[in-house]
Amino acid sequence: MLKNNLKITHFVLLMSVLNFLFFHFPFYSFVFNNIDYNSINGIFLVVSLMILMLVLNAFVFYLIFFLSRYLGKFLLVLFFIISALAVYFINTYGVIIDESMIGNVLNTKYGEASSFFSMKLVTYIILLGFLPSIYIIKVKIINTTWKKFLITTSLTLLFILTLVFANATNWLWIDKNSKTLGGLAMPWSYSVNLSLFYVHQYKKNEKEILLPNVTLKDNKKSVVVLVIGESARSQNFSLYGYHKNTNPLLSKTPNLFHFKANSCATYTTAGVKGILEYKNTDELYEILPNYLYRNNVEVIWRTSNWGEPPVHIKNYQKRENIIPKCQGDDCNYDEVLLNGLKEEIQASKKNKILIVLHTSTSHGPTYSKKYPPNFEIFKPVCNSVELGKCSQTELINAYDNTIVYTDYFLHQVIEDLKQLKEYSSTMIFVSDHGESLGENNLYMHGLPISIAPKEQYEIPFIVWVSDSSQQLKTYKTVSQYHVFHSVLHFLGIQSAIYNEEMNIYK
Numbered sequence: 313m314l315k316n317n318l319k320i321t322h323f324v325l326l327m328s329v330l331n332f333l334f335f336h337f338p339f340y341s342f343v344f345n346n347i348d349y350n351s352i353n354g355i356f357l358v359v360s361l362m363i364l365m366l367v368l369n370a371f372v373f374y375l376i377f378f379l380s381r382y383l384g385k386f387l388l389v390l391f392f393i394i395s396a397l398a399v400y401f402i403n404t405y406g407v408i409i410d411e412s413m414i415g416n417v418l419n420t421k422y423g424e425a426s427s428f429f430s431m432k433l434v435t436y437i438i439l440l441g442f443l444p445s446i447y448i449i450k451v452k453i454i455n456t457t458w459k460k461f462l463i464t465t466s467l468t469l470l471f472i473l474t475l476v477f478a479n480a481t482n483w484l485w486i487d488k489n490s491k492t493l494g495g496l497a498m499p500w501s502y503s504v505n506l507s508l509f510y511v512h513q514y515k516k517n518e519k520e521i522l523l524p525n526v527t528l529k530d531n532k533k534s535v536v537v538l539v540i541g542e543s544a545r546s547q548n549f550s551l552y553g554y555h556k557n558t559n560p561l562l563s564k565t566p567n568l569f570h571f572k573a574n575s576c577a578t579y580t581t582a583g584v585k586g587i588l589e590y591k592n593t594d595e596l597y598e599i600l601p602n603y604l605y606r607n608n609v610e611v612i613w614r615t616s617n618w619g620e621p622p623v624h625i626k627n628y629q630k631r632e633n634i635i636p637k638c639q640g641d642d643c644n645y646d647e648v649l650l651n652g653l654k655e656e657i658q659a660s661k662k663n664k665i666l667i668v669l670h671t672s673t674s675h676g677p678t679y680s681k682k683y684p685p686n687f688e689i690f691k692p693v694c695n696s697v698e699l700g701k702c703s704q705t706e707l708i709n710a711y712d713n714t715i716v717y718t719d720y721f722l723h724q725v726i727e728d729l730k731q732l733k734e735y736s737s738t739m740i741f742v743s744d745h746g747e748s749l750g751e752n753n754l755y756m757h758g759l760p761i762s763i764a765p766k767e768q769y770e771i772p773f774i775v776w777v778s779d780s781s782q783q784l785k786t787y788k789t790v791s792q793y794h795v796f797h798s799v800l801h802f803l804g805i806q807s808a809i810y811n812e813e814m815n816i817y818k
Contacts, residue, residue, distance in 0.1 A: 320453055373388065414502060535736075565776065572788065576791065579744075586792040587795050591811075600796050612665070616646050683714055741773070784818060
């Protein structure tokens, strides 16, 4: 039976133990899977990490509660609830709560977030979050004197430093795995990475660096449709050798090319940024649509997704802007982005046009809801948001159906462009990142690119051209950064930052 009156030292130790028991199974699973725990050094490292986890958390809690019990209780309640959420997603989807995952969470809209709802999630929040929070709120904490506080903190710091230096031989292993360890340590994974995210966002929100002005080589009517895919991995496209026919239409389409490609990241914000910028950089340069729009090119952006860098153009259309003009059940899916698009191109008074279609078709966990019922070709499918409850066959079937729908969507884009006889046209389809479907017990995406499996970064890069005389270079592998320069080339745009080696067209 837990006491209602506790000394501050006893309370913070109790909270550290609960935090350890509730939220650190994934942390120690990773440790056990990546060290030789049968060796003396391995045993020493595991024991040291356990003691450090308990003592460090208790130490931080002690500092906070000594300064303010009210602030301490507020933060601790917040920590337990958020940690319950975090460990649910770690256990269910195999994610790591690093800075990029924080960005994913903050860029998630209600519609996507609600698709993760399940009774298992509610159970985690109630048992691991709300129940301990009730005790935290009710318990009376007996504070200590300044003298005892200084003695306790000094001795604790000395103990921590001693243990850290005793593990000097393991520093290299800890440094090598620091991102993963830091992404699994509660509550510091999300609290520290949240701070880092906002620090880096502040830097990104600086005024974007303008690229050099362009000149047009000709007045030839040209249109590029750039389709940015969501969570599409190349290994499930039959164009790339997949054993199931997920590309029945594109496989029969003349003038269609595909390249092997890797994404620059495993999450949407970085992936889309990579597709739209002219080189891999941490600086905030103009992205492709902003650059072309400023230089008098017609730019239309249509999206059923989010997570792109700031887009500064006149004709930016979200799904909700298009739906009122759309009729039929297809308007509930990505096909809505094509509604009236051909007419909008024809109505343009400019000769150079870039269309960006940012889709959401293959985003999990509700793959089976991302395509119309008549595209449920492969059965049975997974209908649960708890992907681990489905068999891998059901999960992959549902995902493969999203690829079949993507095939149809891209085919429709091509058919529309074929009707624009007066235009030289091309379609480029490239995904923001890939997707894990239960391989190695991992789901969805978002692992740091340094440790991510190939399923999360091997992506499709598919190109169609209207003129059969146009040919593409025979690159073995391309990157998302090839898009920027290829679009400039196709539209006949000269720029000082153009790189011919990053252009896919001959």
